[in-house]
Amino acid sequence: MMLSAPQECPVQNAELxxxxxxLFNQMGRETFSSELKVxxxxxxxxCRTASEAMLEVLKASLPKHHGVSFVGPVTTIDWYTPEDILFFPAHFSDEPVPDCHIFESPAGEFAVQRDFVGHDNLMGRISVLTDPQNTDGVYNALRWALPRRMLxxxxxxxxxxxxxxxxxSAYIFLGHSGFGKTTVASLADDRLVLGDDMNVIFIDRHVTVKQAFLGGVIIPKIENVSTYPIKAIYWLKQSTSVDVIPLTTITGLQKLVASAANIFIGAQKQVxxxxxMELAMKIIEHVPCYELRFQKNKEFWNVIE
Known part of the structure; x- marks a missing residue:
């Protein structure tokens, strides 16, 4: 499991x-003093780690972990920190380019982002090197490793x-970065915000949403079991007036698929x-989709409710 620096990787801090x-290539020699089942x-x-600091970050970041028993295959993530291998970085995440770069090899899949390095053997074993003082590293590693498995x-x-x-009932707001997802959440008043960045959608008896536990600006403390039926999905567009425009099935499907996070990467991309596509089509069949044109004020709630 040796990773070498890619010949072409668009980072600015190449030495880091x-x-x-x-450091990543030195991992795998430690014993893990703590583990967390989720x-x-x-x-x-x-999740396994030898770092108390990392354990505390995982406990604070992940869903309920008390009394969890596993059924079926287990995905293991071994979490390493620079300190585990006697390296004490002053600026572990000192890289202005935020993108996650994926590299495939016979040993599996490697991921490099400014705040973590990871390896997935594609058989249920993942290794991650990140600094627990920067929780973005934990969230970004999880966003790389787990969404495709969630499918x-x-x-x-x-x-x-x-x-x-x-x-x-829940409203889902979609849109490119800067289109207003966090703005809408910040204008929610006494309504419950599940998340302003990442949320998990699935079909139970209804099309349902659940808190993702994958970071964001607004992160409520709610029970992991809390789920909410989805009433409508809105594609956000800032405007000088408020208007709700129904989307066709095809357009709604396109918007939903475009909003899928960290899916279309890796060797099994076509799968x-x-x-x-299949899951998004089922969602669209049961939930109405609209374009919501809105101003940065609370007036839009009067229109959609």
């Missing part, structure tokens, strides 16, 4: 990348904002495309 890869949206997830459990991670109305 080489250092991280060198039911992560259908995935039986076992096997008919769950899709959407780049979205989710707000629950006073009757207990994942098929899974996303």
């Amino acid at each position: 990348l080489k250092t991280k890869i060198s 039911d992560f949206h259908g995935i039986s997830l076992l 096997q459990h008919s769950r899709i991670l959407l780049h979205s904002s989710a707000v629950v109305n006073r009757e207990g 994942h495309v098929k899974q996303v």
Whole structure:
């Protein structure tokens, strides 16, 4: 499991990348003093680490982990920190380019992002090197490793904002970065915000949304079991007036698929495309989709409710 620096990797701090890869290649010699069992949206997830700091970050970041018992295959993530291998970085994440770069090899899949380096053997074993002082590293590693596995459990991670109305039904807001997902969440008043960045959609008796536990600006403390039926899906577009425009099935499907997070990467890309399309089509068949033109104020709530 040796990773070498890619010949062409669009980073600015190339020396730091080489250092991280060198550290990554030293991993695998440690014993893990702590482990955490989590039911992560259908995935039986076992997290192992030798770092108390990392353990505390995982406990704070992941869903309920008390009394979890596994059924079926287990996905294991071994979490390493620079300190585990006697490296104390001043600026572990000192890289202005935020993109996650994927490299495939006979040993599996490698991922490099400014705040983590990871390896997935594609057989249920993942290794991650990141600094626990920067929780973005944990969230970004999970966003790389788990969304494609979630598809096997008919769950899709959407780049979205989710707000629950006073009757207990949820609105899903989609849009490119900067289109207003966090703005909509910040204008929710006493409505429950599940997340302003990532949310998990699946079909139970209804098309349902659940908190993703994958970061964001607004992260409520709610029970992992809390799920909410989806009343409508909105594609956001900032405007000088408020208007709700129904989307065709094809357009709604396009918007939903475009909002799927961290899916269309890796060796099995075509398999994942098929899974996303099938799940998205089922969602669109049961939930109305609209374009929501809105101003940055609370007036739009009067229109959609």
